[in-house]
Amino acid sequence: MTEQQFRYCGLNVALKALTGKWKPVVLFHLFHNADIRSNELWRVIPKVSKKVLLEQLRQMEDDGLILREERHHFPPEVYYRLSEKGKALGTALVGLEAWANEHAPAQVADILAQEKHPPLSGQEK
Amino acid sequence: MTEQQFRYCGLNVALKALTGKWKPVVLFHLFHNADIRSNELWRVIPKVSKKVLLEQLRQMEDDGLILREERHHFPPEVYYRLSEKGKALGTALVGLEAWANEHAPAQVADILAQEKHPPLSGQEK
DNA sequence: CAGTATCCCGCGTGATACTG
DNA sequence: CAGTATCACGCGGGATACTG
Numbered sequence: 001m002t003e004q005q006f007r008y009c010g011l012n013v014a015l016k017a018l019t020g021k022w023k024p025v026v027l028f029h030l031f032h033n034a035d036i037r038s039n040e041l042w043r044v045i046p047k048v049s050k051k052v053l054l055e056q057l058r059q060m061e062d063d064g065l066i067l068r069e070e071r072h073h074f075p076p077e078v079y080y081r082l083s084e085k086g087k088a089l090g091t092a093l094v095g096l097e098a099w100a101n102e103h104a105p106a107q108v109a110d111i112l113a114q115e116k117h118p119p120l121s122g123q124e125k
Numbered sequence: 126m127t128e129q130q131f132r133y134c135g136l137n138v139a140l141k142a143l144t145g146k147w148k149p150v151v152l153f154h155l156f157h158n159a160d161i162r163s164n165e166l167w168r169v170i171p172k173v174s175k176k177v178l179l180e181q182l183r184q185m186e187d188d189g190l191i192l193r194e195e196r197h198h199f200p201p202e203v204y205y206r207l208s209e210k211g212k213a214l215g216t217a218l219v220g221l222e223a224w225a226n227e228h229a230p231a232q233v234a235d236i237l238a239q240e241k242h243p244p245l246s247g248q249e250k
Numbered sequence: 251c252a253g254t255a256t257c258c259c260g261c262g263t264g265a266t267a268c269t270g
Numbered sequence: 271c272a273g274t275a276t277c278a279c280g281c282g283g284g285a286t287a288c289t290g
């Protein structure tokens with residue numbers, strides 16, 4: 001318990017910025033797409049309520065990760081894009097992905113399987 | 126929505142491994158200290174109940190991040206240390222810290238201030 | 251179409267006391 | 271000293287309907 005004990009605090013900040021079930025997804029969509037419309041974003045993410053999505057977008061905006069751009073007031077048309085800060089975070093996360101792919105490929109494949117979920121014989125509702 | 130849509134899944138795995146209020150702290154303590162005794166770990170972390178700490182240690186053990194070593198059965202003496210997988214994760218997290226320090230120094234300083242909490246005039250209870 | 255309001259539920263977290 | 275059991279609470283997240 002010396003004075004250099006906690007260098008991990010920055011990690012806390014970073015993780016706090018990622019706290020929220022959908023933030024990573026949003027981040028990555030924006031990381032790969034420049035800017036996305038609100039509705040578009042809401043549709044590409046499997047099943048998230050508008051409320052929660054908006055909440056997390058707000059937080060990310062407050063954290064300076066994303067930028068909100070309003071192009072028309074009527075009809076409403078809002079675009080979201082990453083700030084430089086957000087892009088930098090996305091870049092930093094590549095290391096985590098690499099780690100997962102290298103050290104936990106099974107679980108990664110697991111998630112992929114769940115996401116894809118090929119319609120075998122089931123009738124979708 | 127092409128077939129390459131989700132490359133972020135690895136990120137999910139990594140974040141899931143970090144889910145838990147104290148896991149980052151534990152990880153970093155172990156990252157800087159080789160191995161730590163159970164009680165020691167419990168004491169250096171400000172205020173966490175043994176239950177929660179143990180839960181998260183278990184999870185991290187299940188995730189293969191840490192190794193549990195029992196040296197005596199009586200009196201009980203248990204040491205925790207990082208696995209290679211855990212070390213690799215710790216290394217990957219350095220990127221996140223760097224990001225935080227570069228892009229959100231204010232909040233980092235904020236946390237530091239809270240953690241330190243110099244005994245100004247207050248009587249601690 | 252973008253965003254808000256309300257209600258609800260589960261889970262992660264915490265406090266305490268107990269066992270070997 | 272290491273670990274478990276029990277109870278309780280707050281909050282993040284979800285569903286739905288509504289507003290401009």
